[in-house]
Amino acid sequence: MKKYNYVPVIGLEVHIELSTKRKMFCDCSSEHFQIKPNTNVCPICLGLPGALPYPNKEAVKKCIKFGISFNCMINKFSKFDRKHYFYPDLSKGYQISQYDIPFCEGGHWKSSVNSVFRIKRIHLEEDTGKIQHRKIGSEYFSLIDFNRSGVPLMELVTEPDFSNINDVLDFVKDVQLASRYLEVSNADMEKGSMRLEANISLRKEETGKRDQMKRLPDYKVELKNINSFRFLRSALEAEIKRQTDILKMGDKVIQETRGYNEKTHQTYSQRSKEEAKDYRYFPEPDIPPILHQSKEIDIIKTDIPEMPWMKRQRYKKDIGLKDEYTEIFLKDRKRSAYFEQILLLNKNSGLDLSYIADQIVNKNLDLKYQSPQKLLNALSVEKNKTYASSKEIKNAADSVLKENTKAIEDLKNGKIQILGYLIGSIQKKLNGKGNINEIRRYIENALMEN
Amino acid sequence: MIKIKHSEIVHLADLAQIKINKKEIQKLSLQLSKIVDYVSELNDVDTKNAVPTNQTTGLTNVTNDDLTSISLKQEDAVGQSKNIYQGFFKVPITIKNKII
Amino acid sequence: MTTQSTIEKNQKLLLEKKASMRELVDAYLKTIQKYDGVLNSFITVNNEISLKKADLVDKLLSKNDKVSILSKLPLLGTVVSYKDLFLTKGIRTTAASKVLESFVPQYSATVVDKLENAGCINIGKTNCDAWAHGSSGENSDYGVTKNPWGVEYVPGGSSSGSAVSVSANMCTVSLGTDTCGSIRLPANYTYTYGLKPTYGAVSRYGVIAMASSLDCIGHFSKTAADIKKVFEITKGRDLKDATLDEKSYNKKLTNMVIGVPDEFFQNGLSDEVSLNIKKAISLFEKNGVKFNKINLPHTKYGISVYYIIQPAEVSSNLSRYDGIRYGKGRDAFSEEAKRRIMLGTYVLSSGYYDAYYLKAMKVRSVIIREIDQAFKSCDAIIAPVSTTPPFKLGEKISDPLKMYLTDIYAATANLAGIPSLAIPFGFTNDGMPLGFQIMGPRYSENLLFHLAENFEAYSNYTIKNPDIYNL
Known part of the structure; x- marks a missing residue:
């Protein structure tokens, strides 16, 4: 049938x-x-x-x-x-x-x-x-x-x-x-x-x-x-x-x-x-x-910028950018123009483009750094910085947490500002070489497990 | 002789939003038929190679720059109407593209 | 103080301080008061406003010397009336229809502003066939206008009131519109000059539209000199009418050849009109102007082309009158307006557009081509304006088609967009005015003025006034 x-x-x-x-x-x-x-x-x-x-x-x-x-x-x-x-x-x-x-x-x-x-x-x-x-x-x-x-x-x-x-x-x-x-x-x-x-x-x-x-x-x-x-x-x-x-x-x-x-x-x-x-x-x-x-x-044609669908194809094919990042850049012409500048300048820095896109999208670094060159410089520095290893973080964090049981109780009861104090103490122990996000994540996990 | 039917007259009046009574339908049907019949003489003219003329000036590309100037004051804009309400023109509710 | 005058005469009176502007305007107002009750050529008379404006002119006169005031106000001393299609800010404008009975415009037509800035004083709004629909002056919702040369006769239309107001000396000049002879016919019927300029020479902005591709803004006067003077002010581009252009006429004004269209002098033309034009032709010939026969075989279709294109454009232009933003609703349209709207809707409607409107536009091209070809063998074309001398009131009004056929000689100039000047000449045995028209190529107004001024000399032209004192 x-x-x-x-x-x-x-x-x-x-x-x-x-x-x-x-x-x-x-x-x-x-x-x-x-x-x-x-x-x-x-x-x-x-x-x-x-x-x-x-x-x-x-x-x-x-x-x-x-x-x-x-x-x-x-x-x-x-x-x-x-x-x-x-x-x-x-x-x-x-x-x-x-x-x-x-x-x-x-x-x-x-x-x-x-x-x-x-x-x-x-x-x-x-x-x-x-x-x-x-x-x-x-x-x-x-x-x-x-x-x-x-x-x-x-x-x-x-x-x-x-x-x-x-x-x-x-x-x-x-x-x-x-x-x-x-x-x-x-x-x-x-x-x-x-x-x-x-x-x-x-x-x-x-x-x-x-x-x-x-x-x-x-x-x-x-x-x-x-x-x-x-x-x-x-x-x-x-x-x-x-x-x-x-x-x-x-x-x-x-x-x-x-x-x-x-x-x-x-x-x-x-x-x-x-x-x-x-x-x-x-x-x-x-x-x-x-x-x-x-x-x-013909003159009007030269005045036409790259259209979103062309840009989409280029980002996907030539750069291999994630679809969701692509759409975010496409939506905002200013941001898109910023990213295009990055693409031009990155030839010298050689950073991973997806990584840069991620940093821009998730941390709004394009707002922080008006100049694309300055952003690239900042990211290069970040990359080259040696951080404390996960093991070092664990040791420093464990010892700080042990010493501050009362603080932890307060934190669990809602005193959020304690978190900053704890992170600061751990960072001190690490001589400033800790990745803040990693430290925070460790503390949060530790609290959940307890 | 071209005959414009009464039903066509009614349809035209509807398209043109003109109210006509039975007597007028009759009259218009006769008059318009006569006129349309007369103007149909144009069918005798050979227009195979003629391009339609809709303007005699021969002008093209007459445009103004994208600049604004002052508009009418609200009281002048609505002042000639007998039905206004808080600066709007007011009409009885429209249904199906026609005013009741 | 007499109103039997010209622009030049009025200026002389003012500059020689033999009269004030107020006295002049007052004289015109008194003439209107005395005779317009019978003639019915005005719908609105600007009694106070015109006197106030006159006072302003008198002030300027006292402060300025002759040269500087004439350069500021080249039409100083001119009292003008406007066909009630011309929007005049703050002054009621009705289109001679009940629909706009109480409409007071929020702006003025370009031409109205131009003339006022040149020193003209607006004495009133003249009667006409409602919405310019007519050739006799009998279609107004404000009563019939009478011919001052014989009140049982039509003055011609649609610019009936404008022609009569000039003819009966109720103003110096008057503005009208010519879509298919609406200036030229009443001009011939009232022994006045009437100019239909080139389409696109004078701004249509602010003039109630009849048929957009045919409407021309023109005027009436009693001399060729005055016709020229007014045109100098009204012509020219503004940034409101996109169909305007300015061109000058560069051909020589000597050894003129005037074409006589064979087709225009055949059946249907009254003997009186025909003989009269032939008299005019001999006067020209006596003075060295040559005439040759030309053929315009397709002009006979002009009426049909006109009565398809015009109602179509009329039906469209009258769509804005829905009573919401101004005026009354569509029930207030009179019979002739309804008829044209219906006819126009028919020829534009789906299924009929190609057979009528599109076909008419194509035949229009054929007619234009023929006219352009004719101007290769002559500088201007002479023709009658009407098939008959002025006819009596009521004679044609009951048969619309009969009335439409009177437009046969006028249609050519409007379809081709060329200028035409109606020149007063001769009278019938009953004492009713006659005349003819001279058409020229686009933007040849100077040629027409030149021919008219010369003809005034050839014919020993003097201004003639109707005997209104016995009304």
Whole structure:
């Protein structure tokens, strides 16, 4: 009997708020977080009669940079388009976005095991205002604040290449890292400067049969309003389970939009009318098209630092660094830059890189030593120092402990400062040659055994 | 003769958030059908080699530098609305992308 | 004190201390008070504000000498009215629609600021077809505007009030918009000059948008000199409208050749209009200007192209009126606005975009190519603005398509983005004004002004005023 399993087919949509000073189409500041409502607006982003958009050069540059770092092709000719729909937080009744000729197309990302995941497109658009629902008196109202209206937003859409939740999480984390590396955004999930949406369906595949035709399923469910990486994982797991159960029963999964309830760990339907939305796109007449020449793109390419996934490969392969240390360095660009300096300088010191990484991570020595060279010097000294042997420590410690039974009682009863006194006494006996940590560990073990 | 059905008129009114009554549906169906029928004469024009014109200026790459300037004061921003609440614009609760 | 004047005359009066700015403004206000009850060309009259501004000008006049004040305020003495699509900070702006009945803008249009800084005094906001939707001046939510040359006739639209306010001497010049003849038609119908500049020459920032790729900011005056003076101030880049450009016209202004499009003088053009233009052509020819026949076979499709692109852009530009941040809700739109919004939504909607909007954009390219080709064999093109002389109120209003077809000669200039100057010339047997337009390549306004000034000499042009005293 043939056995089947259901393989997830997942595509992602990531929205990233750019960290430009100015909004996308007007001179308002793009800093909108936690300020009084409607104090960061102008005729343009407020959609007043007669206002016209004027694009932000820096936003376009950041989008191109981001696209190049994900190996996208940059369209030589690109334009903005109007996307029409009515909603109270959309001040013009249309959003200026990009439809058929986005700035970036056809890129990819590689996972740590070199699996390739294709990026369909990356484009620029403007953000909407914010709505909150509140009860005033006995009625419910929607309160609208346009401070966020017009902030530059980058939208990244992947092909539905993901079938493993771990890859999805690794990818979105790298998107966040890339944003920070390129200084295009802080990509903060909590602040809403990075937002995630996932499209999920399941494909029926015969177990064990290789090289099956990778057809796309005939439906997809859109998961929205996921505001943390943790919830993304749980939401995907919950939805995959839900769809698997339905398909196993021989039923069809309804194509719809769903949200995730973190309390029940279930996805729920946000069913809106099922007809495809008609956005009536047409080219934005108020903004001339944007052309990019190869020369320009080449110059921008030189401005792009090493991306996290490249660095990850290098640390793993060339340095043999532990995965957890790698991720710690990747997360923090400053620390990463520090470590790169160490790599350069270490050619002269010849210390073990894993050892150095360990010292930095566990003892925050990069904070202690502002200069990487000084850190290397300090570690070299440490290494060359001759410590008292374990046997010498044992002898010194045993004799001190014997002489201080009352102190030990006090220590056991909670007087922690006694520990310092004991360590000091032992170190004195050793003429300062004891490794403090080793001494402490010996005392702690001795106490436990007693 | 191109005929725009009543159901299409209703759908268009919905898309455009325009309220129309039965009489208007009838009238618009007739009028719009006539106009659309007239403009369909464009099908007679050979546009095989024509690139669509959406702007006549021929301009490209018009952008502004990443500099900010002063925004409106809150009272000016919300002052033209009849429904405000503590600096917010206030509308009845939205359901399904439509205001009730 | 008479308001039958020009910018130059007003400046002379002021500088020779024969009148104060306050007296001038007061004279215009009195004219409005007396005649606008019948004509209905103003929606808002700035009674106190204009007098206050006049006082400021008088102060400056007393402190500065002639040369320095003219360099500071080149349009000193100019009293201007604005079509009620132009946002004027602190002064109600309605678009002649009930939707914006109580809207008081938080900012002014670039052009309004430019003109004020040049010394103009804003006397009021003029009536128009609501949202600029119309060619007769009959589509306003604030009542019909009448033609001062004959109150049973339409003044033309959509900049009806602007044309009438200049024609009836209620202001010196007036600003309007021309998306498909909305300046040129009322100019011809009221015996005034009307300029539709090159698309991209004058900032649209702060002017309520009708059709974004077609709207041009222009103005009315009684002389070619005044048309030129105002354009010198309104043109130019700002950092608010991304479609602006500045270019100069470098061709020679002698041995002019003017093209006469064969297609424009065929069926549908009234004999009176046709004969009148032919008279104008002979006047030019007598004075050495050459004419040659040109062919613009695709301009006949201009109306269809226009009535696809314009409603599409209108439906989009009117999406922001949801009553939340300002104005009333969408129920306050009148019939014509609703019709255009629906038509625009149709041609943009999924399934129809390619057949209509995309096709129209392509035919637009064909028309533009034809015009560009024509300008290789002539410096300018002469054409009628309207198929008929001014028509009577109510004559075309019940049939939208009939009304739309009046735009046939105007559409070409808007589709191609080229400038056109409407020149007043001749009258019908009933005493109603006639005229024609001269179109030039993009940024050739100086050529048009030159031709117009010369024509004033050829035709012994004198300013004519409607007999409003018998209203």
